[in-house]
Amino acid sequence: MTSETCAPRFSPRFSRRIAGLEASPIREMLAIIDRPGMISFAGGLPAPETFPDMQQLAVPPAALQYGASEGDPELRQAVAAELNALGLACTPAQVLILSGSQQGIDLVGKLFIDTGTPVAVEAPTYLAALQVFRYFGARFTTLDPNLPAAGLATDERPAFAYAIPTFQNPTGHCYDAAQRAALARACDELQVPLFEDDPYRDLAYDACERTPVCARLQRASWVYQGSFSKSLAPGLRLGYLVASPDLLTPLVRLKQAADLHSNRLSQWYVLGQLRDAGRPARIAALVEIYRRKRDHFVQGLERYFSGLADWQVPPGGLFVWLKLKAPLDTRQLLPAAIERGVAFMPGEPFFPERPAGCGALRLNFSHASVEQIERGLAILAELVAQAGSGAGVKGTLPVAR
Amino acid sequence: MTSETCAPRFSPRFSRRIAGLEASPIREMLAIIDRPGMISFAGGLPAPETFPDMQQLAVPPAALQYGASEGDPELRQAVAAELNALGLACTPAQVLILSGSQQGIDLVGKLFIDTGTPVAVEAPTYLAALQVFRYFGARFTTLDPNLPAAGLATDERPAFAYAIPTFQNPTGHCYDAAQRAALARACDELQVPLFEDDPYRDLAYDACERTPVCARLQRASWVYQGSFSKSLAPGLRLGYLVASPDLLTPLVRLKQAADLHSNRLSQWYVLGQLRDAGRPARIAALVEIYRRKRDHFVQGLERYFSGLADWQVPPGGLFVWLKLKAPLDTRQLLPAAIERGVAFMPGEPFFPERPAGCGALRLNFSHASVEQIERGLAILAELVAQAGSGAGVKGTLPVAR
Structure with a gap:
């Protein structure tokens, strides 16, 4: 046919x-x-x-077999170490390796959103996040760190707040310390989980506050995610999320259902890069x-x-x-x-x-x-x-x- | 914290x-x-x-940039050529490269399933497919090529039928020509889209009919998917789907929303393997x-x-x-x-x-x-x-x- x-x-x-x-x-x-x-x-x-030079790769056979849905243990350790150095306290067990940080948006959408679920977003914000949240049925509400309670105190509590506090897409804006504190306080007081998307963190040209907002949370649940697309190469399709313990179990199950686990070739390569003394x-x-x-x-x-x-x-x-x-x-x-x-x-x-x-x-x-x-x-x-x-x-x- | x-x-x-x-x-x-x-x-x-030997890789810089959601054009061509040789007529434009064939299950689930949507499956069948379809809200109905109309003629027409006709998981069963014809006929007559999952196709130890059931369809919509996990290596996390033209646009959009595009390192490597004269x-x-x-x-x-x-x-x-x-x-x-x-x-x-x-x-x-x-x-x-x-x-x- x-x-x-x-x-x-x-x-x-x-x-x-x-x-x-x-x-x-x-x-x-x-x-x-x-x-x-x-x-x-x-x-x-x-x-x-x-982009890094990839002309002399010798991939170990172990990297070709099926792996854990959470990601390779050594890579999760290296990511956790980097995040702790950045001020976000977490254990390797809280790290989930992603097939690029776009996947984190899909998983968090799956975790929280039904038809009509309120989701707080910045306006403007990353358009492919809007696309995914809209697909799952989100109704958008306001997130603005300059408003009282960061704009989150609406009639209906949002299921989560999605923010890109550091070098925002599309505005390039970086939240100052007061804006970060305001967003964290609002999430804590209103019990709104925070989904912090942070793919541009390493691309800092001027001095500014870059400690994750999630590091300031006291009570609210949270997902923080980062990417290797900008600091290494997007073709590797590798990112990660770190989450408060209450969100981990369903997120790992959703990851397994989505694609079993992330590419192990990329995981092996990125681990080598994270351990490379020449990385800074x-x-x-x-x-x-x-x-x-x-x-x-x-x-x-x-x-x-x-x-x-x-x-x-x-x-x-x-x-x-x-x-x-x-x-x-x-x-x-x-x-x-x-x-x-x-x-x-x-x-x-x-x-x-x-x-x-x-x-x-x-x-x-x-x-x-x-x-x-x-x-x-x-x-x-x-x-x-x-x-x-x-x-x-x-x-x-x-x-x- | x-x-x-x-x-x-x-x-x-x-x-x-x-x-x-x-x-x-x-x-x-x-x-x-x-x-x-x-x-x-x-x-x-x-x-x-x-597993193949991956000790001397020289990855071209082009494979490190963002790529198309559908997959790299040359790889889509190579996959289409392989499928045409197998008896499934398709164009490269119908091929969508996946982050492993588990992803195809997620995308097809997203495409068709709402809470309560009937989905016809073999019993037993691949448990991670059941898990995904159940998550999206599927109600399972019967698919059995030995029953009249392959068991699909129930009160409510299923949104699609999911089958693994070749070396089924978990039974190892391979549909014979009559069973393949019966399933295709039922899908055509009842207008039930067929989702054919075919990851084990290359692992044939005895002579048997392996032409995809999708190749026999005359009217029904279809998705056929294959994997490089068994014939190359699972750590590459690379698979593909081919679909009837009416399903392509939403599937590509769902793929883009899920993870932008598949790993380009793996796409580049697999393309080299498909072109290698030593592959057979x-x-x-x-x-x-x-x-x-x-x-x-x-x-x-x-x-x-x-x-x-x-x-x-x-x-x-x-x-x-x-x-x-x-x-x-x-x-x-x-x-x-x-x-x-x-x-x-x-x-x-x-x-x-x-x-x-x-x-x-x-x-x-x-x-x-x-x-x-x-x-x-x-x-x-x-x-x-x-x-x-x-x-x-x-x-x-x-x-x-």
Whole structure:
């Protein structure tokens, strides 16, 4: 049979949750930024020159067999040691190795969310977390460390609060000590479990408070997660979560049901990297590369976007959040930008309420070269100026088809 | 903070589905079979001597970057070519690379199952599939290729039928041509999507029909999945699914939400193996190792279990399904067996209805050495004879704690 001749006559019945499962703008974007010559400010792609050298690998046969759902014991120990040094007290038994930290979002969604379950999120926040929580049926409520009780004291207590306190995606913001204390206090007082997502922690360009908020909790349950995608390489698909003991048993069972256990080739390789005496120097070099890219990027913004937009210089991470002075729907800008060879991520999908237009866009500064940054920002600024003046932009390709 | 001093005061509210999430007997068993000296007939562990040599790897930097959710294009092409050669017509665009075929079970569960959704399964069947489907809320109905309409013509049409037609887990059974035709016809006539799980396909010791049932479908939607865990190595955590075009879009979105994409190190390595001219010889050698193990195992069964049990000689795969003449709850046998250094998998968790006692157990023959097979079967037979005679067995350790 072939798919052409034998198209099914009746539509299969999908689960009700599938109706809420939208195309991911990230996925759509990945196809676009692969086009030759495209200047990409869109993804969160690390710079390939920061990847480790993997030319002389000798994988031990033990790494090829089935392993434990929790992860390899030595890797869990190494992760726990790193987290304790960071100020988050935990034992290796609390560590669960993940197939990338996106998987932690799926597992926590499975753990907590039924149809209609309230979940507190920052606005804007990581769009693929919104996508997963929405699929499981979440109703979004407010998380804002500047509001009383961090905005969590609503009519119905959220099942958990999801936050990216350090170099947030998409804003690049880093919670200061007062904001961290406020969020921890609110979670403790209202008994709201905290899900702290911390993939950018190592990419710190300026001095700032980075101790996990979970380390300040006294009573609330918590899940903290980290990733090796930014400090090592995303193709390894390896991350981890650490959780308060009350959440561990169901999380391990969900992990086993999801994919038995994480890739042991990557686990073996990452363990070697964590034990490597050269690791701090490697991360310092990587941070220096990204710091310079950020500085070039911000200089470019000053050159081309003064008067057109506002932004904060991100103290770490991979993104600048550009707030246009004209309240444009930035999805409308994208087709013309792509036509002229520049990709960026429109701001709207990062908001839980999916606004019609938010006048903001997310720009990644880690992947493009210095020359591409210069050229790309000049093109973007021209398009924004045209659109803001009502001249309109060319092109019709929608961001999410 | 430490987990000791700051135990949460209130229990977090989990999703309703979590209540149905039981401990996996496989996970529990993995801890037991790691004990030194334990003879394990329990897991589905491949023999380490069949693993490929990975001593001279030179990973290209491109394999370290983020990749497509569907999988690397060249690997999808190679998988499609292999499946077409097997008789399952498909295009590379229909292939989705998975983080092991357990992930396919999670994705298909997410695609179809709401609370109360009927799902047709063989009895017995792969217990971790039952675990996942149960978590999503499935109500199990019958799939039996020997019944009229393969047992699918029930009051309510199942959302899909899950089958392992080739070297079934746990029975080792291989559907003959008539059974394959009957299942395909029933799915077509009743418009029941077929989810065919085929991880043992390459481990064929005797001639038998192995063309996928999905290749016979004319109208029904389908998902076919395979694995590299048995033919290469499980630590690579790599599998794939191929689906009818109507199911592809939501499956790719679910994959992206689950873990963005599969490990690119493993994808790169497996692609090299699929292109290696030595692959057919490698699989033939591996099949020969397992055939010999199976033959030793069956000889051992004849020596020790004649009169105590019945079994079919499995034409492929990794398991013998041993049906005891005494209708014992084989979970009760396990503690004494483990005390004497032999692990096996009780039969009860493989049944959707979770019977109190099924008088059957699953024995893996691929992992233990020839000497261990001999000694382990002798011990098991002694315990079965004692239990069957009412003498009882020692020990109290339950299989699922």
